[in-house]
Amino acid sequence: MLSLIGVLNTLLPILYMVLLYLYGQNFYNSAHSAGRYLRNATLITIIVHFGEVALRGLYFGRFPMATISEFMSVLALSIAVVYLYVEHRLRLKTTGVFVLAWVFILQFFSSAFIVFDGEVPAILKSPMFFFHTSSAIISYSAFFISAIYGIMFVMLFNQIKSARFGIIYNRMPSLEELNEMIFRSALPGFIFLTISLVLGILWRKEVDPTAPHFDGKVISIYAVWFIYGAVIVGKNIGRWSGKWLAYTSIAGFVVILISFVIVNLFVTSFHRFG
Amino acid sequence: MDAETLDLFVVGVNHKTADTSLREKLALSPAHVPDKLETLIGESAVHEVALLSTCNRTEVYTVFEDTAQSSDKLFSLIRRNFSAIESGDRSRFYFHKGRQAVHHLLGVTSGLDSMILGEPQIGGQVKDALRLAQQAQTIGVFLNRLFHLALHTAKTVRSETAITRGAVSVAYAAVELAEKVFKDLSGHSALLIGAGKTGRLAAKHLKGRNIKELYIANRTLKRAEALAAEMDAVAMPFEKIADRLHEVDIVIGSTGADDYVLQAEDVRRSMSRRNKRYLFFIDIAMPRDFDPAINSLNNVFLNNMEALRQVAEQNALKREQELPVAYDIVDEAVDEYQRWRGVQDVKPTIVALRKKLGAIRRGELDKFKHRVDDEEMQRMEELTHRLLNKILHFPMRELNSTKESNQQGPLTAEVLRNIFELKDRYHEE
Numbered sequence: 001m002l003s004l005i006g007v008l009n010t011l012l013p014i015l016y017m018v019l020l021y022l023y024g025q026n027f028y029n030s031a032h033s034a035g036r037y038l039r040n041a042t043l044i045t046i047i048v049h050f051g052e053v054a055l056r057g058l059y060f061g062r063f064p065m066a067t068i069s070e071f072m073s074v075l076a077l078s079i080a081v082v083y084l085y086v087e088h089r090l091r092l093k094t095t096g097v098f099v100l101a102w103v104f105i106l107q108f109f110s111s112a113f114i115v116f117d118g119e120v121p122a123i124l125k126s127p128m129f130f131f132h133t134s135s136a137i138i139s140y141s142a143f144f145i146s147a148i149y150g151i152m153f154v155m156l157f158n159q160i161k162s163a164r165f166g167i168i169y170n171r172m173p174s175l176e177e178l179n180e181m182i183f184r185s186a187l188p189g190f191i192f193l194t195i196s197l198v199l200g201i202l203w204r205k206e207v208d209p210t211a212p213h214f215d216g217k218v219i220s221i222y223a224v225w226f227i228y229g230a231v232i233v234g235k236n237i238g239r240w241s242g243k244w245l246a247y248t249s250i251a252g253f254v255v256i257l258i259s260f261v262i263v264n265l266f267v268t269s270f271h272r273f274g
Numbered sequence: 275m276d277a278e279t280l281d282l283f284v285v286g287v288n289h290k291t292a293d294t295s296l297r298e299k300l301a302l303s304p305a306h307v308p309d310k311l312e313t314l315i316g317e318s319a320v321h322e323v324a325l326l327s328t329c330n331r332t333e334v335y336t337v338f339e340d341t342a343q344s345s346d347k348l349f350s351l352i353r354r355n356f357s358a359i360e361s362g363d364r365s366r367f368y369f370h371k372g373r374q375a376v377h378h379l380l381g382v383t384s385g386l387d388s389m390i391l392g393e394p395q396i397g398g399q400v401k402d403a404l405r406l407a408q409q410a411q412t413i414g415v416f417l418n419r420l421f422h423l424a425l426h427t428a429k430t431v432r433s434e435t436a437i438t439r440g441a442v443s444v445a446y447a448a449v450e451l452a453e454k455v456f457k458d459l460s461g462h463s464a465l466l467i468g469a470g471k472t473g474r475l476a477a478k479h480l481k482g483r484n485i486k487e488l489y490i491a492n493r494t495l496k497r498a499e500a501l502a503a504e505m506d507a508v509a510m511p512f513e514k515i516a517d518r519l520h521e522v523d524i525v526i527g528s529t530g531a532d533d534y535v536l537q538a539e540d541v542r543r544s545m546s547r548r549n550k551r552y553l554f555f556i557d558i559a560m561p562r563d564f565d566p567a568i569n570s571l572n573n574v575f576l577n578n579m580e581a582l583r584q585v586a587e588q589n590a591l592k593r594e595q596e597l598p599v600a601y602d603i604v605d606e607a608v609d610e611y612q613r614w615r616g617v618q619d620v621k622p623t624i625v626a627l628r629k630k631l632g633a634i635r636r637g638e639l640d641k642f643k644h645r646v647d648d649e650e651m652q653r654m655e656e657l658t659h660r661l662l663n664k665i666l667h668f669p670m671r672e673l674n675s676t677k678e679s680n681q682q683g684p685l686t687a688e689v690l691r692n693i694f695e696l697k698d699r700y701h702e703e
Contacts, residue, residue, distance in 0.1 A: 160451070174456055176456055241572060
């Protein structure tokens with residue numbers, strides 16, 4: 001089984017690269033025949049990816065999210081799933097290239113550095129770990145997509161303002177639609193992050209009541225929670241402008257990235273992977 | 275008629291070859307096309323005919339006698355049937371034959387020969403030409419197939435290339451720009467200030483997108499009311515524009531005013547009443563109607579004529595870049611038609627040859643009918659049947675093998691027709 005897992009793990013970056021190529025072709029030329037195969041190709045890749053993660057979990061008898069490489073792979077899978085859902089709901093394929101590029105990068109590094117080793121601390125075999133981390137990963141994926149739409153919004157906004165009509169202008173949906181996407185992606189992200197935070201608090205009390213509540217990771221995630229909370233409240237109550245929503249969503253994701261780098265490289269935290 | 279050679283021809287003029295006055299002389303309204311078709315089919319050399327007449331072209335598609343003088347004869351035919359065409363006009367007509375004629379119609383129908391590249395209206399006009407010719411019963415199997423193929427090819431070109439996409443007129447570019455800001459124009463209102471031609475056209479396109487409400491403001495209220503009645507819009511007093519800006523999302527400036535109609539301060543005031551909703555200005559007036567400082571306000575976009583032109587030109591360029599792919603599709607369809615034509619050229623010959631030799635056999639057998647007994651007759655029937663099949667096998671095999679090659683097929687068929695004195699393929703019994 002391990003050799004099959006190895007083959008699938010090598011195959012995944014290749015499949016995502018092919019997807020990226022197809023989405024790229026579709027972005028530059030919507031009439032390209034690639035457009036017809038995108039949905040099925042993405043679905044097949046997701047099924048293969050899910051199969052690889054499931055096999056790894058079965059083989060090692062634990063949730064395959066215990067190392068940074070494993071985390072990246074599950075994050076890539078989660079982003080692909082959330083993206084496919086958004087694409088299906090909004091019937092819009094032109095933005096896929098921006099999302100799939102990051103999915104490919106995540107899976108490439110995951111496949112390159114993954115070590116097939118079943119030995120992980122016992123705590124990471126707990127079902128609570130699975131629910132806590134899964135909901136966190138889903139929320140990160142949703143925030144990631146929200147931030148990508150935020151970037152696209154800012155680019156299109158600036159092109160229209162400055163009357164420089166490039167490929168972004170040609171291939172993007174309207175500002176109002178991008179605005180909607182930022183919000184629609186951020187909302188499930190906020191809900192899952194809330195679930196993850198609550199589960200984390202409960203689990204910490206169960207595992208080690210003496211452990212400090214706040215560490216670098218927790219503080220940054222609270223910041224993310226507040227930022228995306230502001231996006232949701234700002235859109236519905238504060239009637240924030242699209243540009244504000246876009247900037248806030250991008251800022252939220254930057255905080256997530258910074259927290260990853262800092263927690264995993266520079267500080268001691270019980271959230272540190274690997 | 276003996277085995278004369280027929281081919282497909284197109285003769286006509288378009289916006290590239292003829293000026294408006296000549297095109298006007300040839301233009302026919304749909305009501306007059308049936309009569310003209312009746313007259314044309316009455317010409318001895320014309321076997322099938324269809325007429326395509328639009329404001330940019332008039333073309334006669336015909337299955338016509340193919341001789342060295344075909345183009346002269348076709349031009350004479352045009353002169354006989356369309357008044358005031360002089361011999362000096364000949365240089366402005368184009369004549370295409372066979373494959374080129376097929377290629378021409380397929381390109382025309384796909385909008386590749388249109389004044390605005392890729393414009394889709396021509397597809398409907400070709401469909402009308404086909405319908406009128408079918409009703410007048412002036413087209414047969416060759417033109418019928420050709421026109422259907424042309425319509426199908428145009429559909430493929432539209433779906434597989436971006437040749438019809440993107441606004442290529444300034445007025446339409448304004449709508450395209452608005453659609454890059456607003457998701458669905460039907461939920462938004464627009465205000466047209468002034469009565470400039472491009473502005474009115476842009477407002478008309480917006481109406482075509484089912485905008486919620488169109489307001490029209492003019493220095494003269496009466497003029498605004500008249501225009502509003504004409505465009506199914508609502509007149510707005512000119513002096514109320516600044517106060518009522520919060521009611522609209524798209525503002526088109528198209529006046530001849532010397533000063534700005536709206537200052538940045540007017541727009542700033544209205545934005546506080548808009549709940550951060552976008553406000554989109556299109557300034558197509560010269561001199562400009564809107565203070566350029568408006569564009570620096572948050573959630574406000576101001577695009578002028580230059581921007582619209584840029585959008586239109588970029589789209590036109592993109593359409594041109596699609597031309598090679600579009601022509602590849604057309605070429606493939608032309609090959610398909612030519613292959614089909616090759617089969618059509620050969621099929622009647624096969625039938626006619628079998629029929630003729632069969633008749634000779636029957637005639638010879640009949641001479642012996644009363645001179646031999648039934649058993650003998652039966653043997654002779656079988657013998658001649660086998661003999662005939664064996665003799666026919668060679669020319670049939672040759673014709674069938676050349677069916678796919680439209681170059682050799684018709685030639686072989688022609689030789690056989692001459693040798694066996696078969697009837698012309700268009701006048702089979």
